[in-house]
Amino acid sequence: MAADLLQGLVIAHLGQGIAVEVNGIIWLCQTRRKVDTVAVGDQVTLSEAGLLQGRIEEILPRRSVLLRPSRGDKARPVAANIDTVFVVFATEPFCDFLLLDQYLAICENHAFGAALVLNKTDLPPSPDIEQELRIYQELGYPLYRVSATTANGLDDLKQALNQQTSIFTGQSGVGKSSLTNALIPDKELKTNTISATTKHGRHTTTAATLYHLPDGGDLIDSPGVAIFGLADMNHNQLAHGYREFQPLLDRCRFNDCSHVSDKGCAVRAAAEQGDIALTRYQRFLKLREKM
Incomplete structure (x- = not known):
């Protein structure tokens, strides 16, 4: 890396700008035309373009990348350098094991670790779900039983999230947002800080954002499940x-x-x-x- 270049971590997309964290401080950056599409979780090098403003010069090698189908045959990177995908599900709404298998198949093909999170354990358990869960555990997929409402099991999940970069996925209504808010109590404050620091106002919630967890590890919050589609698989x-x-x-x-x-x-x-x-x-x- 050239002496005058800085290295940073991409934590959010903000309209036309990209929020990059350099030594704990957020910079608002643009990308040079020669640089491919930058994803949240990317490690990048940047040159200074003004006070806390920079130009992304290069994306450093990724160990993994999650792609979203885009127009034509192209796919856009959404999140990079993910270690583990945590698939969140619950007894309510009805547990869609077909969707769960789809997520796991994508993880197996993209070098992501995978783990299961059964949320809403405060609700009565279902014998049918328990029978299926035994199959996944026998296959070696870790299972975490939690309740975002009562905080039951959250300590074990926090320990699993530590020392790595993770992302949650799951069908709508399983409590991913509640779980994320329970793990990151100051999430709203952090989101507002990103927006205020980069002078871009409140950034869109449809984009992925990387948060540092209080107990260690990083969590990429990406609303929606479209990014885990089968479009690029044979x-x-x-x-x-x-x-x-x-x-x-x-x-x-x-x-x-x-x-x-x-x-x-x-x-x-x-x-x-x-x-x-x-x-x-x-x-x-x-x-x-x-x-």
Whole structure:
């Protein structure tokens, strides 16, 4: 890095500007034309362009990137350098395991760690949900049981979020915002500080924003679930996205096995014999059809 360049962390998009944190201080930056689309969570180098104003010169290498489908065939980066995606769900509204499997398949294909967060544990548990949760835990996905309302289980979740960059996702109504507000009590103050420092007024809540958690770690808050779509995945990647399928994929008779009705399909045979969960295999078929 050149001596006159600074290094910073992208924490928010603000209209035409980008908020970059340099040594704990927020700078308002523009990007040079040669620089690709910058994402929240990116480490960047910048040159000084004025008082707490800069130009982003380069995006430093990313260890992971989450893409949002855009116009045409292009995909825009939304968040970068994520370590773990925490999929939030609850007994109410109805738990959509198809959507949960979709999120996990994307994580398996994009080098993200994945964990499950059952929110609203203050509500009566559902035997059906518990049965499915055992399957995910046997596959090695960590499970955190919490209540944003009563703060039950939040300490364990805070410990898991520590020392890494995380993002929450999940269907609407599961309490992601309540959970984020419980983990970041001064979230509103931090949001206003970003806007005031960069003189851009209140920044839009549709954009991703990175917050430093009080107990350590960073949480990227990104409203909406569209960023976890299947648009940039093919059928082979979907199959790879099911963790229990991975050791079986090379055992299918045909290299281009669809894992639906092909002869000699090791995945379908394993589901029929009870070696892997039939419910997960059936959801794979639904997602494949949906694609």
